[in-house]
Amino acid sequence: MSFLSKLKEVFTKKEDKAVYLSGFQKAKQTFGDQLNQLEYDFKGVDDAFLEELTIILLESDVGIETADLICDKLKAKADEYPQITFHWTMNFLMEIMKGIYEEVPDEPIRYNENGTTVILLEGVNGSGKTTSAAKLANMYMKQSKTVAFVAADTFRAGAIEQLAKWGERLDVPCIKGRENGDPSAAIVDGCRFAKEHNIDILLCDTAGRLQNKVNLMNELAKMNRVASREIEGAPHNTWLVLDATTGQNGLAQAEIFAQSTTLSGIILTKMDGTAKGGIVLAIKHKLHLPVLFIGLGEQPEDLRPFDVDSYLYSISEGLNHGE
Ligand SMILES: Nc1nc2c(ncn2[C@@H]2O[C@H](COP(=O)(O)OP(=O)(O)O)[C@@H](O)[C@H]2O)c(=O)[nH]1
Numbered sequence: 001m002s003f004l005s006k007l008k009e010v011f012t013k014k015e016d017k018a019v020y021l022s023g024f025q026k027a028k029q030t031f032g033d034q035l036n037q038l039e040y041d042f043k044g045v046d047d048a049f050l051e052e053l054t055i056i057l058l059e060s061d062v063g064i065e066t067a068d069l070i071c072d073k074l075k076a077k078a079d080e081y082p083q084i085t086f087h088w089t090m091n092f093l094m095e096i097m098k099g100i101y102e103e104v105p106d107e108p109i110r111y112n113e114n115g116t117t118v119i120l121l122e123g124v125n126g127s128g129k130t131t132s133a134a135k136l137a138n139m140y141m142k143q144s145k146t147v148a149f150v151a152a153d154t155f156r157a158g159a160i161e162q163l164a165k166w167g168e169r170l171d172v173p174c175i176k177g178r179e180n181g182d183p184s185a186a187i188v189d190g191c192r193f194a195k196e197h198n199i200d201i202l203l204c205d206t207a208g209r210l211q212n213k214v215n216l217m218n219e220l221a222k223m224n225r226v227a228s229r230e231i232e233g234a235p236h237n238t239w240l241v242l243d244a245t246t247g248q249n250g251l252a253q254a255e256i257f258a259q260s261t262t263l264s265g266i267i268l269t270k271m272d273g274t275a276k277g278g279i280v281l282a283i284k285h286k287l288h289l290p291v292l293f294i295g296l297g298e299q300p301e302d303l304r305p306f307d308v309d310s311y312l313y314s315i316s317e318g319l320n321h322g323e
């Protein structure tokens, strides 16, 4: 059975099929639909084909390094099959992309078996941290877990109130920092509240200041330090919230955060609004960070665990014809 057929078979059994297909609709138009166009002039995996493929990969925001790697691997594979068809070329392409994503195994999410699991959400302003906190709260409450928020974005006016409002809407307690105060103080208050009230998941919404790497590093280190003093092993997870529409610029931000603290995963927001689905591969290949969740809208229920098979199927749906 070909890779694409297997992918289709796996995808058909997934729960979130419709959500994935509609969320990746635009990404599919830049990727799968464009690839299909290459079939008309296909004469094998030659320089002209690889050049076209590179352009499509770059337009999907895979990034030049990852795009080159994909092309090299595809060329090597095609060299084994001189009479290769377009369909088999696409099969190999998708298999190679999956291989790149799975080259480094994803670390599972860490949960504290003995108390509160502390999750720090980091990322620049506007990336979707506060909205993601609300979405995660919604998800964990559906799993019958108790949740609390820490509004530690003390720098941006209105940021604390924004999370507090989500707290009211979702009935989640929100421990508020003081505007212009120390975000770490809010984290301490939040951890103490969580311990007292047997909270399972403490979601900390932090400030995303990137103007100075040393400051950022110090601020994040302090948050980690105070959290671990309050709750053993905290923060158990530090997730970078990235706006998928910022493409390669988002990747550059991710690199700075990754150099400044220990990240355990990525939440990729606004996937619904971007044609650039390839950023997932670039993040995994360059930073070895798993994409844990994807944001597919502005409402609390618009968050999905990331699944590489559903992702690959959704961005390449049209390629499954013509077998
Ligand atoms: N379409 C869409 N919009 C989102 C998503 N996540 C966040 N947003 C919007 O992006 C804007 C910034 O989000 P916010 O959570 O305030 O970002 P923060 O500054 O990082 O806390 C808001 O208007 C959100 O509604 C998403 O997954 N899809």
Ligand SMILES: [Mg+2]
Binding pocket: 129, 130, 131, 153, 159, 162, 205
């Ligand atoms: Mg915010």
